[in-house]
Amino acid sequence: MAGRRFPPIGCLIPFEAAARLGSMSAAARELGISQPAISRHLQMLEADLGQPLFYRNRRGLTLTTAGNEYRHAVSLGLDHIAAATLALRAQTGEQTIRLATNFGFAQQWLMPRLTRLRAAFPTLAFRLMTSDDDDVFDTSECDIAIRFGTGHWPGWQVSDLFSEEVFPVCAPAYLDERPHLKASRPGGPRLEVTDLLSEKLLHMDTANADWLDWGDWLRLHHVAPPAARPQMLYSTYPLVLQAILGGEGIGLGWRGLVDDLLRSGSLVQLAPGLKRPQYGYFITYRRSHPAERLLHKIAAWLVAEARLQAAAGEISLGTESIGR
Incomplete structure (x- = not known):
């Protein structure tokens, strides 16, 4: 020029x-x-x-x-x-909010709320993007990323959704076939973590180093994991849940993701939840985003949904907080 x-x-x-x-x-x-x-x-x-x-x-x-x-x-x-x-x-009616998160959170928490989200923001279109590789969110064109971690992402505005609590879960059918585990339910003897070592534990091939796997969960309870390698690794958390619901074994359940399955009786919590308060799910969007005010409203709506979920009551055997 x-x-x-x-x-x-x-x-x-x-x-x-x-x-x-x-x-x-x-x-x-x-x-x-x-x-x-x-x-x-x-x-x-x-x-x-x-x-x-x-x-x-x-x-x-x-x-x-x-x-x-x-x-x-x-x-x-x-x-x-x-x-x-x-x-x-x-x-031109093309205002689309690109919402990114991992597969498990998308299926278990976000999908049941998408109808209400669209109703709350009727002039917007939403595009759901899923990946279990957290680094993808930094390089993708997403507007909002719901992430798991410690809440530290430089250059991103961060809102706390809910903290991490993890516990073993199984289907009622699996429990019915194992009287020794069924007796450990409330009112019976307490399940010892070592009792799980003889059970079929279902494993996910974790893509995020911050996620707990069975090895981490057992070690945080001062129990050595089984030496044998898992016979099967599932690539996403929805696949692990499908195997658990099918009665194939015991898997790890995350508070916030499996609450509805616990309340409906589709899953049974076998032991108290283990909390790592420094970890959890967070809503993030880039600072100085041109639609920052709009993204703040969407984030506030999602946080309110999490508060409603907590207020609805949780099925729990108690919690045990463990630091890193």
């Missing part, structure tokens, strides 16, 4: 991400490109401007005075572009 000299336009988004996150690797994860590519974009932009924008050290990136001023201008421009894009899409 006459009278204007623009920088390399393709460098601006990598610059904004690196400046906001303070890390080339974090910017690479968010944008779905390699760290060397981020570095090349930053070098190209600095060469074009004729001065450094960052101090580089082992801890990451720190903006220079010029870099901080430039970040403000670039962020403002990108925010205006994003807001204008969102407004135009809304005019």
